[in-house]
Amino acid sequence: MEQCACVERELDKVLQKFLTYGQHCEQSLGELLHYVGQLRAELAGAGLQGTPLSATLSLVMSQCCRKIKDTVQKLASDHKDIHSSVSRVGKAIDRNFDSEICGIVSDSVWDAREQQQQQILQMAIVEHLYQQGMLSVAEELCQESMLNVDLDFKQPFLELNRILEALHEQDLAPALEWAVSHRQRLLELNSSLEFKLHRLHFIHLLAGGPEKQLEALSYARHFQPFARLHQREIQVMMGSLVYLRLGLEKSPYCHLLDNSHWAEICETFTRDACSLLGLSVESPLSVSFASGCVALPVLMNIKAVIEQRQCTGVWSHKDELPIEIELGMKCWYHSVFACPILRQQTSDSNPPIKLICGHVISRDALNKLINGGKLKCPYCPMEQNPADGKRIIF
Ligand SMILES: [Zn+2]
Numbered sequence: 001m002e003q004c005a006c007v008e009r010e011l012d013k014v015l016q017k018f019l020t021y022g023q024h025c026e027q028s029l030g031e032l033l034h035y036v037g038q039l040r041a042e043l044a045g046a047g048l049q050g051t052p053l054s055a056t057l058s059l060v061m062s063q064c065c066r067k068i069k070d071t072v073q074k075l076a077s078d079h080k081d082i083h084s085s086v087s088r089v090g091k092a093i094d095r096n097f098d099s100e101i102c103g104i105v106s107d108s109v110w111d112a113r114e115q116q117q118q119q120i121l122q123m124a125i126v127e128h129l130y131q132q133g134m135l136s137v138a139e140e141l142c143q144e145s146m147l148n149v150d151l152d153f154k155q156p157f158l159e160l161n162r163i164l165e166a167l168h169e170q171d172l173a174p175a176l177e178w179a180v181s182h183r184q185r186l187l188e189l190n191s192s193l194e195f196k197l198h199r200l201h202f203i204h205l206l207a208g209g210p211e212k213q214l215e216a217l218s219y220a221r222h223f224q225p226f227a228r229l230h231q232r233e234i235q236v237m238m239g240s241l242v243y244l245r246l247g248l249e250k251s252p253y254c255h256l257l258d259n260s261h262w263a264e265i266c267e268t269f270t271r272d273a274c275s276l277l278g279l280s281v282e283s284p285l286s287v288s289f290a291s292g293c294v295a296l297p298v299l300m301n302i303k304a305v306i307e308q309r310q311c312t313g314v315w316s317h318k319d320e321l322p323i324e325i326e327l328g329m330k331c332w333y334h335s336v337f338a339c340p341i342l343r344q345q346t347s348d349s350n351p352p353i354k355l356i357c358g359h360v361i362s363r364d365a366l367n368k369l370i371n372g373g374k375l376k377c378p379y380c381p382m383e384q385n386p387a388d389g390k391r392i393i394f
Helices: 002-046 055-096 115-131 135-144 151-168 173-181 183-188 193-207 210-226 231-243 260-277 284-308 363-369
Strands: 352-354 360-362 374-376
Touching: 002 055, 115 135, 115 151, 115 284, 135 151, 151 173, 151 260, 173 183, 173 193, 173 260, 183 193, 183 260, 193 210, 193 231, 193 260, 210 231, 352 363, 360 363, 363 374
Parallel strands: none
Antiparallel strands: 352 360
16 A cells, blocks of 8 residues: 555646646736737837837837747746656656566466366456446457357346436436335345335425425325334324425434435445345356455465575466465355365365264274274374264355
């Protein structure tokens, strides 16, 4: 972060210079225009047409020309000064950031022969583009990389984007229609999306003033199914009706008109719709990218240490990292279990097995510990039949 702040400071300096230069430039050009305009008016007023210039006048004219030239030259040289500040930003970037990060990824990762990997990457990019609503770019990439994406995969993204776009335009209808048709499943998720949509529509009516009062009152019946869960919010909305004549913006209920409700509804919709459709709120690509940004500095340091101690070959780059990297709670998706015997993380092919004594070890460890058809728990040590062990899922 310190490095970013360093570059930002240089950038601020440049922006400040640009600002002062712009103001100064406008001011001097304005003064110059005013001066020349005045001179022209004086000349025209003197009615000198056809007569040769007097000595005084020609002096005034040449003074004017010199003044124009000086001002322009001064502006040009000031402008040149900004160049050095701009190049200082470039130098700050070079000084504070590593430009060479290829070394921590093995070349073979992007090998043309590894076609399957390439396809996985392309698919991740396409999914990200769909998720971001950049549908035409996603289509183009599919065509160019000859990727076949079936409609079932695209459909949820297309629908979500259509609804989100409408929400950004403050059009609630598509979102409401979607929420009503998925009401039961949304309730199972403890989602308050439908209520929030109705509330926004109600507030929208309130903003229309007293002539919308009847419509708002009749719309309030939509709150009925939510009366128990959102009693307090419904009371607030009903209370606001008292101030309809006076204008809601001048009442204690002015917070209802806050624009942040629209940003909030987009967020709620994305989160709840994604969890209902089994999609992640953030695309796998952006999660991987963010994790990479956290891991990169650590890996760069490790790489430097490995090279310094001349122990290259310690890190094979193949499906493994040289050390464990803490990515924070946000990236915890599921629990993991490491076998206490083999000190390896369990996987689908080597799952954790619970022995009848209650101790848990991996299947590989269990197989290694079988002796003469019997298994002795390495912890308690109860003797048991290996077939009695049960697979457990975290
Ligand atoms: Zn045991």
